[in-house]
Amino acid sequence: EVQLVQSGAEVRKPGESLKISCKGSGYTFTSYWIGWVRQMPGKGLEWMGFIYPGDSDTRYSPSFQGQVTISADKSISTAYLQWSSLKASDTAMYYCARSEMATNTDYWGQGTLVTVSS
Amino acid sequence: QSVLTQPPSVSGAPGQRVTISCTGSSSNIGAAYDVHWHQQLPGTAPKLLIYANSNRPSGVPDRFSGSKSGTSASLAITGLQAEDEADYYCQSYDTKMRGVVFGGGTKLTVL
Numbered sequence: 001e002v003q004l005v006q007s008g009a010e011v012r013k014p015g016e017s018l019k020i021s022c023k024g025s026g027y028t029f030t031s032y033w034i035g036w037v038r039q040m041p042g043k044g045l046e047w048m049g050f051i052y053p054g055d056s057d058t059r060y061s062p063s064f065q066g067q068v069t070i071s072a073d074k075s076i077s078t079a080y081l082q083w084s085s086l087k088a089s090d091t092a093m094y095y096c097a098r099s100e101m102a103t104n105t106d107y108w109g110q111g112t113l114v115t116v117s118s
Numbered sequence: 119q120s121v122l123t124q125p126p127s128v129s130g131a132p133g134q135r136v137t138i139s140c141t142g143s144s145s146n147i148g149a150a151y152d153v154h155w156h157q158q159l160p161g162t163a164p165k166l167l168i169y170a171n172s173n174r175p176s177g178v179p180d181r182f183s184g185s186k187s188g189t190s191a192s193l194a195i196t197g198l199q200a201e202d203e204a205d206y207y208c209q210s211y212d213t214k215m216r217g218v219v220f221g222g223g224t225k226l227t228v229l
Contacts, residue, residue, distance in 0.1 A: 044120065044205075044207065045223070050217075059217060061218075095164065103211040103218065104152065104209060105209065106169065107166070108163045109163065110163050
């Protein structure tokens with residue numbers, strides 16, 4: 001059974017750094033892309049970027065390029081999304097999702113709620 | 119402003135049929151990229167409902183169907199049930215954005 005399990009909810013202050021994770025199981029982690037999707041409170045889904053853990057090829061949405069860093073550690077089947085300096089506007093639910101060709105998503109993680117508040 | 123346009127809301131009575139449209143352009147749906155649909159029940163993560171325009175993953179009832187024509191796609195739900203009340207999102211790939219794009223989402227209310 002394909003599963004994507006994300007790390008727990010986080011609360012941070014503006015300016016702080018953060019790294020959240022997404023662990024894949026039930027499939028060959030290095031053969032599929034992992035994407036990250038933002039959902040701000042009461043809003044829709046926004047694609048942030050993809051990483052291919054097999055060779056670390058990474059693609060960012062123009063809206064998120066330079067704002068976040070996507071990485072992966074294939075030895076532990078885990079992908080990451082990180083911020084170096086959080087803003088209040090980063091408050092959102094973040095989902096990871098698997099993709100076969102970086103053009104779609106099939107399986108989703110349960111989401112990680114990030115709250116940034118002073 | 120989403121690249122793919124969906125109606126903000128649709129509604130229907132139990133047992134009825136509803137459709138949700140997803141309108142794109144020549145750089146996404148019209149460029150022959152597949153359309154996928156995701157269902158997000160209240161307070162939960164999205165779930166893939168229809169992939170590659172008209173295919174249902176295992177476990178998705180055949181009450182859900184998808185179609186695509188030109189620069190648009192549609193999701194149809196027949197025999198509406200209370201448990202179908204959710205947000206529905208279309209998804210495709212866009213060559214100008216060089217990435218995945220989502221519709222703004224449609225909230226389905228079962229009356």
